[in-house]
Amino acid sequence: MGSGDRTGSAEMNGGAPAAVDKGVDFAQYFCTYGYLYHQKEMLCDKVRMDAYFNAIFKNKHHFLGKTVLDVGTGSGILAIWSAQAGARKVYAVEATKMSEHARALVKANNLQDVVEVIEGSIEDITLPEKVDVIISEWMGYFLLRESMFDSVICARDRWLKPTGVMYPSHASMWVAPIRSQLGEQKMNDYETSMEDWHYFLEDTETNYGVDMSVLTKSFSEEQEKYYLQTSLWNCLHPHQVIGNPSTVKEIDCLTATIKDISEVRSHITSSITICSSRLCGFGGWFDVHFRGRMEDLAQEEVELTTAPSVDGNTHWGQQVFLLYPPVSVNEGDNLNVSFSMTRSKENHRLLEVDLGCEIHQASGKHLQTLEKKFYID
Amino acid sequence: MGSGDRTGSAEMNGGAPAAVDKGVDFAQYFCTYGYLYHQKEMLCDKVRMDAYFNAIFKNKHHFLGKTVLDVGTGSGILAIWSAQAGARKVYAVEATKMSEHARALVKANNLQDVVEVIEGSIEDITLPEKVDVIISEWMGYFLLRESMFDSVICARDRWLKPTGVMYPSHASMWVAPIRSQLGEQKMNDYETSMEDWHYFLEDTETNYGVDMSVLTKSFSEEQEKYYLQTSLWNCLHPHQVIGNPSTVKEIDCLTATIKDISEVRSHITSSITICSSRLCGFGGWFDVHFRGRMEDLAQEEVELTTAPSVDGNTHWGQQVFLLYPPVSVNEGDNLNVSFSMTRSKENHRLLEVDLGCEIHQASGKHLQTLEKKFYID
Numbered sequence: 001m002g003s004g005d006r007t008g009s010a011e012m013n014g015g016a017p018a019a020v021d022k023g024v025d026f027a028q029y030f031c032t033y034g035y036l037y038h039q040k041e042m043l044c045d046k047v048r049m050d051a052y053f054n055a056i057f058k059n060k061h062h063f064l065g066k067t068v069l070d071v072g073t074g075s076g077i078l079a080i081w082s083a084q085a086g087a088r089k090v091y092a093v094e095a096t097k098m099s100e101h102a103r104a105l106v107k108a109n110n111l112q113d114v115v116e117v118i119e120g121s122i123e124d125i126t127l128p129e130k131v132d133v134i135i136s137e138w139m140g141y142f143l144l145r146e147s148m149f150d151s152v153i154c155a156r157d158r159w160l161k162p163t164g165v166m167y168p169s170h171a172s173m174w175v176a177p178i179r180s181q182l183g184e185q186k187m188n189d190y191e192t193s194m195e196d197w198h199y200f201l202e203d204t205e206t207n208y209g210v211d212m213s214v215l216t217k218s219f220s221e222e223q224e225k226y227y228l229q230t231s232l233w234n235c236l237h238p239h240q241v242i243g244n245p246s247t248v249k250e251i252d253c254l255t256a257t258i259k260d261i262s263e264v265r266s267h268i269t270s271s272i273t274i275c276s277s278r279l280c281g282f283g284g285w286f287d288v289h290f291r292g293r294m295e296d297l298a299q300e301e302v303e304l305t306t307a308p309s310v311d312g313n314t315h316w317g318q319q320v321f322l323l324y325p326p327v328s329v330n331e332g333d334n335l336n337v338s339f340s341m342t343r344s345k346e347n348h349r350l351l352e353v354d355l356g357c358e359i360h361q362a363s364g365k366h367l368q369t370l371e372k373k374f375y376i377d
Numbered sequence: 378m379g380s381g382d383r384t385g386s387a388e389m390n391g392g393a394p395a396a397v398d399k400g401v402d403f404a405q406y407f408c409t410y411g412y413l414y415h416q417k418e419m420l421c422d423k424v425r426m427d428a429y430f431n432a433i434f435k436n437k438h439h440f441l442g443k444t445v446l447d448v449g450t451g452s453g454i455l456a457i458w459s460a461q462a463g464a465r466k467v468y469a470v471e472a473t474k475m476s477e478h479a480r481a482l483v484k485a486n487n488l489q490d491v492v493e494v495i496e497g498s499i500e501d502i503t504l505p506e507k508v509d510v511i512i513s514e515w516m517g518y519f520l521l522r523e524s525m526f527d528s529v530i531c532a533r534d535r536w537l538k539p540t541g542v543m544y545p546s547h548a549s550m551w552v553a554p555i556r557s558q559l560g561e562q563k564m565n566d567y568e569t570s571m572e573d574w575h576y577f578l579e580d581t582e583t584n585y586g587v588d589m590s591v592l593t594k595s596f597s598e599e600q601e602k603y604y605l606q607t608s609l610w611n612c613l614h615p616h617q618v619i620g621n622p623s624t625v626k627e628i629d630c631l632t633a634t635i636k637d638i639s640e641v642r643s644h645i646t647s648s649i650t651i652c653s654s655r656l657c658g659f660g661g662w663f664d665v666h667f668r669g670r671m672e673d674l675a676q677e678e679v680e681l682t683t684a685p686s687v688d689g690n691t692h693w694g695q696q697v698f699l700l701y702p703p704v705s706v707n708e709g710d711n712l713n714v715s716f717s718m719t720r721s722k723e724n725h726r727l728l729e730v731d732l733g734c735e736i737h738q739a740s741g742k743h744l745q746t747l748e749k750k751f752y753i754d
Contacts, residue, residue, distance in 0.1 A: 024400040036596045037603070043589075044577060053585055080587055101592055108591035200421060208430055210457055212420075214485035215478055219413045226414070 022121075026095075029146065029349050034096035039075045042137075045315045049077075051304035052137065055167060055290035056081045058300040062165055062292065063087045066132035071122050071155045072148065076102030076115070078135050083114040090115040091131065093122050093155075122155045134160050135167040140349075141233060142319040143173050143249075143286035144341070145376050147349045150258050165296055166253040168288035174307065176245035177270055177335055178283040182232060183322035190227035194220060231284075231353070231376045234320040236308035242277045242329070243270040245307070248284075248339045254293060264341040272333040278326035282337070282355065283308065285318040321355055321374050332362030344375070351376040399498075403472075406523065406726050411473035416452045419514075422692045426454075428681035429514065432544060432667035433458045435677040439510055439542055439669065440464045448499050448513035448532045449525065453479030453492070455512050460491040467492040468508065470499050470532075499532045511537050512544035517726075518610060519696040520550050520626075520663035521718070522753050524726045527635050542673055543630040545665035551684065553622035554647055554712055555660040559609060560699040567604035571597060608661075608730070608753045611697040613685035619654045619706070620647040622684070625661075625716045631670060641718040649710040655703035659714070659732065660685065661696040698732055698751050709739030721752070728753040 032038050042048065056063060056078075064086035070079040071093060079092035079102070092115055094102055099119035106115040118125050134156055140146030156166065197219055204212050246268035251261065272279075287305035292298035306316045329335075338356035343349075353374040359367035409415050419425065433440060433455075441463035447456040448470055456469035456479070469492055471479055476496035483492040495502050511533055517523030533543065574596055581589050623645035628638065649656075664682035669675035683693045706712075715733035720726075730751040736744035 021400045023398050024404045027401045027404045036592060036599050040574070040577060040596070043581065049585060075589075075592075077585075077587065081585075084586060101595060104591050105587070105589060109588055197417070200417060204420065208426060208454075208458075209461060210454065210482070211486055212452075212482060214481050215413060215452075218478060219417070222413050 025349075028347065030095050033072075033074060034098050036075075036098075036101065039098060039101075041315055043075060043077060047306075047312050047314045048137070048304065051288075051290075051302055052078060052135075052167075053081060054300075055298075055302040055304075056085050056135075058302065059290070059292065059298045060085045061299060062133055062167075062296070067091075067129060068133045068135060069093065069127065069131040069155060069159055071134060071136035071152050072138060073102050073117065074098055074137075076105045076117060078137060079115045079117070080106060080109055080111055082133070082135060083111040087114060087133075089129075091127050092117045093125055094119060095121050122151045127159055130159050130161045131164060132161055133165050133167055139171070139286060139288060139316070141316055142231075142284045142351075142376060143171055144261060144264070145319075145349070145351055147343065149251075149253075149256075149261060152253070153256065153258055153261075156254070163295065165293050167290055168304070169253055169291045169293065169298075170289040171249075171251040171253065171286060172247045172288075173249040173264065173284065173286050174245045175248050175268060175270075175282050175284050175337065175339060176241045177243040177272065177279050177329075178236060178240045178281055178320065179242050179274075179278050179326070180234070180236070180240055180280045180320060180322065182234065182320060183280045183324040183326060186227045186232075186322060187324045190223055193223050193227065197223075225375065228322070228324065229372070229374055231319045231321050231374050233317045234283075235313050235317045236283050236320070238308045238310060241283065241308055242274045242279065243272045243335060246270055246337075248341075262343055264339070266339045268337050268339065270335045270337060272329045272331055272335070275331045277329055279323065279329045279335075279357075279359070280326040281320060281322040282357075283318045283320055285316070319376060321353065321372075323357075323370060323372060327359060327367065327370070329359065330362060334360040334362075336360065341376075402726075405724065407472050410449075410451060411475050413452075413475075413478065416475060416478075418692055420452060420454060424683075424689050424691045425514070425681065428665075428667075428679055429455060429512075429544075430458060431677075432675075432679040432681075433462050433512075435679065436667070436669065436675045437462045438676060439544075439673070443509035444468075444506060445510040445512060446470065446504065446508040446532060446536055448511060448529050449515060450479050450494065451475055451514075453482045453494060455514060456492045456494070457483060457486055457488055459510070459512060460488040464491060464510075468504050469494045470502055471496060472498050499528045504536055507536050507538045508541060509538055510542050510544055516548070516663060516665060516693070518693055519608075519661045519728075519753060520548055521638060521641070522696075522726070522728055524720065526628075526630075526633075526638060529630070530633065530635055530638075533631070540673065542670050544667055545681070546630055546668045546670065546675075547666040548626075548628040548630065548663060549624045549665075550626040550641065550661065550663050551622045552625050552645060552647075552659050552661050552714065552716060553618045554620040554649065554656050554706075555613060555617045555658055555697065556619050556651075556655050556703070557611070557613070557617055557657045557697060557699065559611065559697060560657045560701040560703060563604045563609075563699060564701045567600055570600050570604065574600075602752065605699070605701065606749070606751055608696045608698050608751050610694045611660075612690050612694045613660050613697070615685045615687060618660065618685055619651040619656065620649045620712060623647055623714075625718075639720055641716070643716045645714050645716065647712045647714060649706045649708055649712070652708045654706055656700065656706045656712075656734075656736070657703040658697060658699040659734075661698065662693070696753060698730065698749075700734075700747060700749060704736060704744065704747070706736065707739060711737040711739075713737065718753075 073092035103117040138148040248266040290302040336358040340354040445459040450469035480494040515525040625643040713735040717731040
């Protein structure tokens with residue numbers, strides 16, 4: 001599909017530019033998934049594991065005697081559960097050498113007659129038949145980082161029967177105003193870095209006779225991007241969420257196209273729910289649902305949420321988009337937020353966000369409009 | 378030179394396999410040099426800066442009215458100094474977009490009539506003439522990590538006049554027995570990781586019905602490699618060096634070939650110089666010298682050393698090859714060490730070391746022979 005070295009042709013990507021060179025994609029992205037240590041981190045995420053385990057075993061009717069495709073099987077866990085839930089045949093596709101461990105795991109659990117591990121990109125491999133279920137744990141930070149859902153869409157369009165079911169079936173992205181000390185910390189780090197730069201300029205001129213001040217603007221832009229404009233992984237406490245969360249994106253995994261998910265544009269409103277607080281930025285997270293499909297619903301719906309939680313945090317954490325300085329806000333103030341997310345031109349697996357925020361105070365007064373660009377690295 | 382996508386043909390590399398794909402090489406290696414923050418770290422290394430500054434300005438006869446090629450100019454500092462020392466023309470070659478900053482720096486220091494910044498790989502670019510001096514700061518950890526000297530050799534073979542001078546002119550790699558707490562720390566980390574793995578196996582079997590014990594061997598090998606077999610960056614104190622350092626490699630930058638440096642094999646001896654100490658492993662470092670050439674010597678020789686130092690440490694630190702458990706040694710004990718270093722097959726810029734060590738006690742008794750493989754990642 002597409003040209004030899006590309007992971008997707010323009011036509012297949014709905015007109016989007018071809019994905020990055022495979023060798024580079026491996027060096028930048030896939031390679032970390034070849035480590036057992038990384039797989040173990042995900043396997044130790046109890047919330048994640050419980051959600052998929054329950055989604056499968058509380059809905060065995062979707063699996064009993066059926067055919068399943070696990071996209072990006074990693075260690076093989078979802079494929080193994082699918083087989084244990086009674087699948088007739090499971091195709092477990094994995095791009096990295098982790099596939100060898102998956103194969104060993106399948107055998108050690110006596111499921112080699114049901115689960116076939118295939119090493120390769122889902123875009124390239126061929127299956128002998130279409131499948132009843134596509135299962136995949138494809139979600140990256142804030143859902144779409146890593147752009148792995150592209151591969152699931154490809155698998156769905158090629159290999160899912162017209163009556164087939166997606167696991168998960170739906171996904172949502174959420175954004176909420178937050179308070180956080182991180183904004184101030186990062187600003188301090190940035191300012192320290194710039195102070196240090198100015199001492200460096202002095203020393204280099206004095207000791208080495210070279211005037212490097214022409215680089216100050218570029219250095220400061222680089223440091224600003226690093227400290228102030230890059231979203232952070234963080235585990236937010238629910239108390240840090242100071243206003244109603246809103247969805248910026250809803251995805252039906254059965255029908256979404258790559259074009260649908262390449263660009264996320266949304267206007268949301270959020271009311272501040274805390275008295276006398278400070279708006280320090282926004283938190284972003286996602287949830288996925290296992291609802292089956294209209295004609296073949298789940299018997300028991302399961303949800304996997306990555307919302308801020310006291311004891312249910314996941315390895316995904318949340319993504320935090322910091323504003324500095326913070327803005328004083330009060331219960332009842334309304335935020336009009338424009339949210340726009342696109343893929344980075346340099347690396348389609350990374351994202352860029354444009355956030356705009358108007359604050360309408362409960363008193364009726366309209367406060368400033370904030371606008372800021374962020375990079376999800 | 379070589380095929381379009383390769384950074385060196387087999388013939389040019391003296392029969393060695395072609396280097397890695399350029400896109401991958403950029404994603405894995407070059408890209409960090411495109412950041413001003415990284416350049417600043419190197420520019421803030423006073424020992425490094427002083428050495429090159431003095432090498433140039435105490436030997437202006439090598440530069441006055443001459444042509445110079447700076448391989449991997451980065452911010453442009455060496456090219457700028459060469460011009461300030463009186464060079465007629467300096468070609469400053471840089472593979473990353475850092476070249477744009479170098480060009481701005483040259484202009485801001487009024488040297489644009491002398492210094493021409495060229496963006497590209499030294500293997501690909503063309504110069505209008507051969508040069509009198511090739512200057513480059515190419516040294517990686519333990520000298521040869523990053524394998525950048527390959528590019529300097531290429532530049533030399535293509536662009537240095539028969540009478541030309543290399544800056545630096547010579548390089549040496551040193552190894553010495555050391556004591557260090559790191560070996561024990563890393564062993565603890567490894568053991569903790571394996572304990573944790575066993576709890577993980579229990580939990581996964583109990584809660585999720587999957588037996589992952591077949592992966593234990595692979596996981597343990599992966600963790601062993603990470604914690605116990607990977608050399609570490611460390612700043613050693615001179616007190617940690619417990620025996621005479623020895624050279625494992627000497628390089629004449631004027632004549633060395635890629636074949637010469639692709640494989641380092643040496644037998645060295647070292648006497649323990651401390652009473653009642655513990656051999657915890659070996660430290661590796663390098664020095665480079667600016668001696669000019671036989672027919673055109675430096676007026677004042679300069680040395681840049683990265684040996685363990687109280688106040689002269691560099692950003693290179695030393696590379697530490699840890700053995701565990703440590704072995705008790707005494708003053709007068711002799712170590713016979715076999716040292717073999719080759720390039721990693723997966724990535725020619727990374728290295729693998731085979732270390733063997735026989736301990737001959739002062740009493741005449743021959744203690745065990747230790748053998749261990751290390752990865753310089």
